[in-house]
Amino acid sequence: MSDTPQDVIIGLEVHIQLANLKTKLFCSCSSDYRSAEPNTHVCPICLGLPGSLPVINKKSIEFATRLALALNCKINPKFWFFRKNYFYVDLPKGYQISQYNKAGGKAFADGGKVTIKINSSKKEILLNRIHLEEDPARLVHKGSIRTSPYTLVDYNRSGITLIETVTEPVLSSPAEAREFLNQLKLIVQYTGISDLSLEGTLRVDANISIKGHPRAEVKNITSFKEVESALIYEITRQKHEIKKGKEIMQETRHWDGRVTIPLRTKEFEKDYRYFPEQDLVPIVIKKEFIDEIKDYLPEMPNERVLRLQKQYMLSEFDAENLILDKYIADFYENGVNKDPTFGPDEYKLYCNWLMNNIVGWLNENNKKIDETKLKPSHIIDLISNIKKGNITTKIAKTLIGDMMKGNSISKMIKDKGKKRISExxxxxxxxxxxxxxxxxxxxxxxxxxxxxxxxxxxxxxxxxxxxxxxxxxxxxxxxxxxxxxxx
Amino acid sequence: MEIYNYMGYELIEKIRSKEITIQEVIQQTYERIEETEELLHSFVYLSKERALKRAKNLDAQLKNGKTTGKVLGLPIGVKDLICIKDSPTTCGSKILEEYRPPYNATVIDYLIEREGAISVGRTNMDEFAMGSSTENSSYGPTYNPWDLERVPGGSSGGSSSCVASGQTPISLGSDTGGSIRCPAAYCGIVGIKPTYGRVSRYGLVSYANSLDQIGPLGRCVYDVALILEIIAGYDPLDSTTVDIGVDEYTKELNRSIEKKTLGIPKEFFGEGLQKDVKEKVKKSINKLEGLGANVVDLSFPHLEYTIPTYYLIAMSEASSNLERYDGLRYGKMSDDLKGDVYEVFSRTRGERFGSEVRRRIILGTYTLSAGYYDMFYIKALKVRTLIKKDFQNAFEQCDAIVCPTMPTTAFKIGELVDDPLQMYLMDVLTCPVNLAGLPGLSIPCDYDNKGLPIGFQIIGNYFDEKTILNIGYQLEQELNIYRKIPPLTIRGN
Incomplete structure (x- = not known):
């Protein structure tokens, strides 16, 4: 890409399912629908049956508060839900209960920022707001949406809590967008509100424009990789149009995995007729509540980087790498704290083994660390065997696979005696x-x-x-x- | 004496003392319904088999001394928009034809499941509660028991005609802009709209959800107080209910009203009031003074904005509340499924909603649209606040407000069908109460020169149903007309 950073303007709306909530946003149906039969996690409320009324899930307010604090947003002391009205088969009430920051409405929280590192320099990505809303039902098609002879509706997803994070239009390249999403994902993981590795937990709408021209919105992109691809495509398309002297249309487009295609304006440029949801009372968020959440808020990734450097004398590079996955960083700290004799050398060795060999193995085998039988003590044992001269580094590397199955180096040495190298x-x-x-x-x-x-x-x-x-x-x-x- | 002459509490007493079995009560109730229903059309659905089966069960329980329900065996009519599990709940609309909800409204759980009342059928209503005459029901109009050529009022017209005619002693209705008090007034019975948030709306199909409340209708204040005691209270399933204790209304009725101050708003006695309505209501106020109450004149400067404010808010909310009816998940879809999903939705809604519902959806959609929202909806909310303030000021000077319930007595069927605006104006004395969220009671106080009942309205402060029921009861005892049974004839005047 030959974009100069100044001429591309990108803003993102990131919808994240709060998958770690046990129940839906307005009813007590289980949120854990992924392995369930369709339409089994439903009730009069999430089916929008006549006469049913929503009741706010208090835990969702707690989760939203955690994210707002982690993103440095300003939490509004009082907010209302609004109805966003439109007809579609996935929307059982004909409106989505959401929030609105106009017409007297307020977002859950305003402002906030995410710091990203791009080409080794730091940039603050400013946020506009975050708000809560309910997920519509899931539509199931046979093959592609265009050729499917039917649409099936699964209301298990209807009413799941979504939190939407809206950035200011301050991202200037697809790479920045990707980095922002990586950071956001990390923060979500650290706050413990969701697990973005689950399918369908993430949906992104991207607003893209070339400076001085109208913007296009690409809707419903479902993975980070796809966001970057869609942005690259859309920027190229817009630049090409401008070069040809054509005007860019302000429109909504759909990313099909290859190209963005316009959605019919008649159908999708809607007046949502937002107005306050009277079935719910205004929600007041007290300072004491926020303070309490703050006290229990886990350490955030940026804070952890600093602490890891200080506590274990790691380089910034090592610390930044370690925190990229909360579970890896937790594993690291568990491990190095197990052996009181560890000093700076061992801290570094442990980090190297973990990041170079273990994470490499996990990536190759497409596994998460908690899906293996590796324990933090395995690496301590590994380091000590090398130090004692019982095994060489090179040989130890060949034993990683066995170690991931739960076998310690000491045990392997004992079992096999001196292992013959014939490779x-x-x-x-x-x-x-x-x-x-x-x-x-x-x-x-x-x-x-x-x-x-x-x-x-x-x-x-x-x-x-x-x-x-x-x-x-x-x-x-x-x-x-x-x-x-x-x- | 036939059982339809008894008040609800008297019937409960007879059941409790085993003077009559619950099965006999239900049997005789259906006999009365079968005799009169052709003239009245109070019901859109009768659940005779289910009711008799339940009566048999309750009789058995009563015999074994296993049950203690406060209204054990009491037959009730339930407005067709309060959900009863597995019972048709159609809101008087073709779009919900054959719809049976899989759950009970909270009030049904309380009144029927917990306290032993028996639903005998679903009462007729204006489609989705939109109307003041029950002429907008998709299943045909209900007739006023005092004059079968006239409307029973609305939208809870079936709930009031069934009580007035003695088909059931009690019914449940809902009131958004007067839908309990208007038909109570037109049919000469008692009806109360509780404070917004006093009775759970869970399972009440919404018309305008910031205004709707469920309430009981009965032939005497005691019955209404008894039912309200049961259905009122905080419900975790309805966030708009308020967690404050429920008074024992029936125990407060006999209190003296001496030294109570009654507010008389001059604007409620203004132009457009039928002459004898005004006179007879004033006469009743004099009776209350005779019982020791003081009166004070009040002013409601914003009353003239009530009707536009009410209809803007109600229609806006309705346009959204009724979006869920597309025929996809429940209710009936159009037979013609040609075209895409939007075309099928539009066709279904066009075919299956009646004209008044379509009118209100279109107006409400318009007033919420970009560019009009501030001009209409936001402005209406501001005026609503002013009207609320008028009431708050009033209650600094008085314990209750008294006025007519309706500006006129019941009008003839068809008389106002082509003049929706005139029909809307009929709500001028009832809907300010909904806009303010206050409780309002209507009791019969007299008859006009045609022999049609006149409703007397008592408006109370927030959650002060106790006071208005007390005043209503004292007036009722003084007037002593509440046992009168309507003739079920055409008067021809």
Whole structure:
């Protein structure tokens, strides 16, 4: 992309399901609908049956307060819900109970910011507001929405709590948008209000414009990766149109995974006729309530970075990497605090093992750390075996897979005795090291081929006797021949 | 004596003392209904089998001494917009034809499940409670028992004609702008609209949800007080109910009203009031003075804005409340399913809503639309606040406000159908009470020169139903006309 940062203007509306709430926003139906049969988590309220009335889930206010505090928003002391009126098959009441910050209405909280790091410099992304609303039902199609012979409606999702975070139009590239979303995801994870790795917990609407031109809104993008792709596509499209001298339409577009396509303006440019929801009373949020939430609010990622650097003498880079997943950072702290003899070197070693080897393995195997049998003590054991010379780093690396299955290094050493290394690439690596480290012996080899035994001995030493001597001899001969040291 | 001559509390007493079985009560109730229903059309649905079965069960329980319900065996009519589990609840509308809710309204849980009343059927009403005459029911009009050519009032017209004619001693109605008090006045019975937030709306199908309240209708103040005691109170399922204690209304009725101050707002006796309505209401006020009450003149400077304010708010809310009726999940869809989902929704709503409902949806949609919202809805809310203030000022000077319930007595069927505005103006004395959220009671105080009943309205302060029931009871005992049974004939005047 050749966008200069100044000419692209992006604003995001991020809808997040509060998946960690047990019940829906206005009724006591379970929120945990993902593995349920369709239309089994429903009641008169979330089906919008005549005569039913909503009752606010107090926990949702607590969760929203957590997020508002984590994002540094200003929480409004009193707010109303509003009705957003439109007809659609996914909306059983014909209106969505939401919030509105005009016509006397107030958002849950105003302002706030998220700090992102882009090209190693920091940028503050200002937020406009966050608010609560109910999720509509889920529509199910056979194949694509266009060709499906039917639409099925699953009201299990109807009434699930959504929190919408609206940024100011201050993002200037798809990469910034991606980084913002990563940070937001992290903050959501740290506040414990949702699990964004669950399918369907995230929906993003993006407003995109080129400076001096009208904006287009791309609706309902369902993953971070897709947001970046949709933005890249849409910016290119708009620039292209402008280049051709065409006017950009202010319109709503749909991202189909490949391109953005306009939605019919007649159908989608709606007057939502927002007005106060009289079935709910105004909600008052007291300062004491906020203070209490604040006291129990977990440490946020940016605070943790600073503390990790201070407490464990880690570099900013290491600390920032560690906190990228709350569960990894928790694992780290659990581990290093288990062994009182640990000092700066061990802190660093533990971090390296965790971030380079364990996380690498998790990514390759597409698993989360709590889905494996790895315990924080496994890495302590690993480090101590290396320190005692029971095992080499290189060999330990080959045992990560076994360790993830819950086997400790100590146990593996004990079970298998001295494990024989017969993998040629590893022996070759050690052999090269020995050759590099022993120029004198190499010289001896030119005169006396028997000196090769000394080199083999060094390899055996380095591998604590685990290298297969036959293979080592074979490899050493090949290497020395290649170097034209021996014939 | 036939059972329809008895007040509700008398019937309960007879059941309790085993003078009569619940099955006999229900049987005789249906006999009375079968005799009179052709003339009146109070009901849109009768649940005879279910009621008799329940009566049998309750009789058995009573025999074993297992039940203590406060209104055990009492037959009631329930307005067709209060949900009863598995019983048709159609709101007088074709769009909810055959709809049976899977749950009970809170008032039904209290009155029927907990205290032992028996629903005998669903009473007729203006479609979705939109009207003052019950002429807007999709199932045909209800007739006034005092003159079968006249309307019973509305929207709870079926609930009032069934009580006035002795089909059931008690019924439940709902009141958004006068829908309990208007038909109570026109049919010569007692009806109360409680304070907004006093009775749970859970299971009451919304017309205008910031104004709606459920209330009882009966032939005497005691009956109405008894039912209100049961259905009032905080409900965790309705956030707009208020968590303050419910008075024992029936125990407060005999208190003297000496030294009570009654406010008389001059604007409520202004132009457009039928001459004998004004005279007879004044006469009743004199009787209250005779009982020791003081009167004070009041002024309501914002009363003239009541009707536009009320209709703007009610229609705006209604346009949104009625959006859920698209035929997709319940109720009836159009037979013609051609076109996309919007076309099918529009066709269903166009075909199945009646003309008054369509009129109010269209007006309400218009007033909430971008560009008009501030001019209409927001302005109406501001005037509503002013009207509320008028009442608050008034209650600094008096304990209750007294005035006519309706400006006229019952009009003839068809008389105002083509003049919706004139019909809307009929609500001028009742709807300010809803706008302010106050309780209002209507009791019969006399008859006009055609022999039609006149309603006397007593408006109380917030959550002070106790006082207005007390005043109403004292006046009722003084007037002593409440046992009169209407003739069920055409008067021809």
């Amino acid at each position: 040629e690439t590893i022996i070759e690596e050690y052999s090269r090291e020995v050759i590099d480290e022993n120029p004198r012996i190499i010289e001896d080899c030119r005169k006396n081929p028997k000196a090769i035994e000394a080199l083999i001995g060094r390899v055996m030493g380095k591998t604590k006797g685990q290298a297969d001597p036959k293979i080592t001899r074979k490899i050493m001969i090949i290497l020395l021949r290649n170097m034209r040291i021996i014939d």
